[in-house]
Amino acid sequence: MKMDMVKDLEAQAVIEQPVIETDRFVLRAPRRSDVGLLNMYASDKRVARNSRSLPHPMPPGATEAFVNRALKPEATEKVWILDGSDHGLSEVLGVISLKPLDRDQSEVAFWVAPSFWGTGLARAALRALVEANPTGAKTMFAEIFQDNQASARVVTAAGFEYIGDAETYSVSRGAHVPTWTYLRKL
Numbered sequence: 001m002k003m004d005m006v007k008d009l010e011a012q013a014v015i016e017q018p019v020i021e022t023d024r025f026v027l028r029a030p031r032r033s034d035v036g037l038l039n040m041y042a043s044d045k046r047v048a049r050n051s052r053s054l055p056h057p058m059p060p061g062a063t064e065a066f067v068n069r070a071l072k073p074e075a076t077e078k079v080w081i082l083d084g085s086d087h088g089l090s091e092v093l094g095v096i097s098l099k100p101l102d103r104d105q106s107e108v109a110f111w112v113a114p115s116f117w118g119t120g121l122a123r124a125a126l127r128a129l130v131e132a133n134p135t136g137a138k139t140m141f142a143e144i145f146q147d148n149q150a151s152a153r154v155v156t157a158a159g160f161e162y163i164g165d166a167e168t169y170s171v172s173r174g175a176h177v178p179t180w181t182y183l184r185k186l
Helices: 002-011 032-042 062-071 121-132 149-157
Strands: 026-028 078-083 094-101 105-112 139-145 161-170 175-185
Touching: 026 121, 032 062, 078 121, 094 121, 105 121, 105 149, 121 149, 139 149, 139 161, 149 175
Parallel strands: 105 139
Antiparallel strands: 026 078, 078 094, 094 105, 139 175, 161 175
16 A cells, blocks of 8 residues: 555656746646647647657657656756646647756747647747746747748747747658747846
């Protein structure tokens, strides 16, 4: 019985990370119970092709591994789930993350489930994260694929300024993809 309790506590481990509230949802740390919805949304080719790191098709266990990495106390990248359950929406609407870089900088990345595209959720999540600035960054960067104009509008609406072109590898596309780089001084 004692061993079962230990396993239960391990399964419910929560990292110390601020909850950020908006009018329509909260940004909170991932939970293992998010795996099903995260996998469903991240397995959508439209989501994967706008991400550097999401494979398509999604291999078995990849979503669980993502959540487990995010829940490790030593994880450097901070991940938040857009959770609309207190506002009559889905428990998982999307993901936003901050990856600390050197010199008090962070890189932001985000995606929203396709059924919520065009609703302003990504814009609200990014604005809330910038305002909260939980990593204490002096500068935030965003890298957007050049064929993803909707995400470019999200970052510019949050005060990010275009600073140049680059390219990065996309796992789902299996190729290097041209990007726009944006910067926001805080």
